[in-house]
Amino acid sequence: MLIDAYNGKFNTWDYQWLFSQWFHDGLSVIxxxxxxxxxxxxxxxxxxxxxxxxxxxxxxxxxxxxxxxxxxxxxxxxxxxxxxxxxxxxxxxxxxxxxxxxxxxxxxxxx
Known part of the structure; x- marks a missing residue:
C-alpha cells in the first residue's frame, strides 16, 4: 500500500504521514x-x-x-x-x- 501511495495510485495523505512517523520513531498525541x-x-x-x-x-x-x-x-x-x-x-x-x-x-x- 505504501508503494501504491507513493506511485499516486490513490489520493491519500495518511500513508505518507504514517511512514514518516515510523521512519523517525515518531509518536502521536491523541x-x-x-x-x-x-x-x-x-x-x-x-x-x-x-x-x-x-x-x-x-x-x-x-x-x-x-x-x-x-x-x-x-x-x-x-x-x-x-x-x-x-x-x-x-x-x-x-x-x-x-x-x-x-x-x-x-x-x-x-x-
Whole structure:
C-alpha cells in the first residue's frame, strides 16, 4: 500500500504521514476528548464518501480545551493507550465490518 501511495495510485495523505512517523520513531498525541468535528463525510467528500451513518468518526461532538495545558515530564509511548486505540479505532467490530461491506455493495450496484 505504501508503494501504491507513493506511485499516486490513490489520493491519500495518511500513508505518507504514517511512514514518516515510523521512519523517525515518531509518536502521536491523541487527546481523551474530541476537539474538532470532521464534517468531511458523504457523497460530496473528497475521500470519505461513505455516509455519516456508516462511520462513528463523522460529526462527533466536541469538547473545549482546558488551559493552561499540562505537559508531561517525559514523552514515551503509552502501550495501554496504544492497544485501546488499535482496538477501538482501527479494528472495527464484526457488525461494523458487515455494515461497511453492505454499504459498499449497494453503492457499487447503484453506479
Amino acid at each position: 487527546p481523551n476528548v474530541n476537539f474538532i468535528s470532521n464534517i468531511g463525510f458523504g457523497v460530496k467528500a473528497t475521500n470519505t464518501t461513505n455516509s455519516s451513518e456508516t462511520t462513528p468518526f463523522a460529526n462527533r461532538s466536541i469538547s473545549g480545551i482546558t488551559f493552561p495545558l499540562k505537559h508531561p515530564a517525559n514523552i514515551i509511548a503509552h502501550k495501554k493507550a496504544d492497544t485501546f486505540t488499535q482496538k477501538t479505532r482501527f479494528d472495527p467490530s464484526f457488525l461494523t465490518r458487515v455494515k461497511l461491506k453492505l454499504h459498499r455493495a449497494i453503492k457499487i450496484k447503484r453506479k
